[in-house]
Amino acid sequence: MHTMEQDYRTLFIEDTDFYNSILLGTLLPQFLWVPLPRFFQTWLRNYIGGLLLYFISGFFWSFYIYCWKRNVYLPKDAVPSRRAIFLQISVAMKAMHWYTLLPTLSEYLTEIGWTRCFPRLNNVGWIAYIGYLAMYMVIVEFGIYWAHRVLHDIKPLYKYLHATHHMYNKQNTLSPFAGLAFHPLDGILQALPHSLALFIVPVHFIAHLVLLFIEGVWTANIHDCIHGKLWPVMGAGYHTIHHTTYRHNYGHYTIWMDWVFGTLRDPEEDVGKVM
Numbered sequence: 001m002h003t004m005e006q007d008y009r010t011l012f013i014e015d016t017d018f019y020n021s022i023l024l025g026t027l028l029p030q031f032l033w034v035p036l037p038r039f040f041q042t043w044l045r046n047y048i049g050g051l052l053l054y055f056i057s058g059f060f061w062s063f064y065i066y067c068w069k070r071n072v073y074l075p076k077d078a079v080p081s082r083r084a085i086f087l088q089i090s091v092a093m094k095a096m097h098w099y100t101l102l103p104t105l106s107e108y109l110t111e112i113g114w115t116r117c118f119p120r121l122n123n124v125g126w127i128a129y130i131g132y133l134a135m136y137m138v139i140v141e142f143g144i145y146w147a148h149r150v151l152h153d154i155k156p157l158y159k160y161l162h163a164t165h166h167m168y169n170k171q172n173t174l175s176p177f178a179g180l181a182f183h184p185l186d187g188i189l190q191a192l193p194h195s196l197a198l199f200i201v202p203v204h205f206i207a208h209l210v211l212l213f214i215e216g217v218w219t220a221n222i223h224d225c226i227h228g229k230l231w232p233v234m235g236a237g238y239h240t241i242h243h244t245t246y247r248h249n250y251g252h253y254t255i256w257m258d259w260v261f262g263t264l265r266d267p268e269e270d271v272g273k274v275m
Contacts, residue, residue: 011119012111012205013038019209020045039108046100053216054092058176061220073226078171091164091181098184099191103212106195110205115198117205124202135201136208137253143193145257148250151186161186169243171225179219191215218253227267232256237267 020041024033027048033041065073110117121129151162164183168174180187194212197203227237234251242249248265251257258264
């Protein structure tokens with residue numbers, strides 16, 4: 001068992017060094033990042049990666065729906081102003097360096113063997129891999145639902161943390177750039193289930209990183225006010241209702257937790273009320 005843990009740690013460290021060298025080695029001169037301890041290299045990688053993901057996904061999706069497909073998906077009066085978008089970017093930038101500490105810490109704790117992660121798919125096989133990933137997703141869905149709901153139900157948490165995000169409560173104030181416009185602690189609390197799940201269920205660490213990447217794209221998508229009508233996905237149609245009623249659709253990737261706990265509100269039944 002001790003040998004296996006050492007082998008896992010070696011592979012995790014090799015993976016971290018590889019990811020750091022790919023991103024940092026491509027974008028920065030070596031003297032700026034090579035002398036840094038691995039933890040700070042990883043944080044810098046996550047920070048730069050987070051910035052790139054936020055701006056690339058936000059810019060291209062905004063360009064597509066507000067310029068290329070102007071008045072196709074959204075009426076003219078639902079397009080957010082430049083001022084609203086710049087404010088969202090400003091809030092996200094004040095928090096980004098804090099957001100990226102959480103996955104950096106998760107990666108460090110995985111390297112030293114504190115989590116239940118495994119480094120390679122062949123460590124467990126396909127069947128176990130799929131089963132563990134399903135369990136991981138259930139934990140994440142449940143955790144994020146309740147973290148989000150508590151941030152609404154406990155008034156001081158809402159007032160001092162979550163209200164920052166709910167400044168954007170209409171179609172013409174929501175945009176793909178609102179996806180990460182949170183108070184730093186709010187954003188960390190809602191992402192925390194991704195990290196806590198690593199201590200509960202074995203999961204392929206690369207799958208965890210990929211899901212965090214998808215998370216960045218996802219947050220842009222659910223704030224564009226376009227109802228995708230892809231059941232059971234918690235798309236922007238559902239999330240726009242959340243921003244207008246404050247009492248419904250707290251869920252993450254799917255509507256299941258809202259359905260289970262009685263907070264689901266369907267945009268198909270809501271036409272003319274909040275949309």
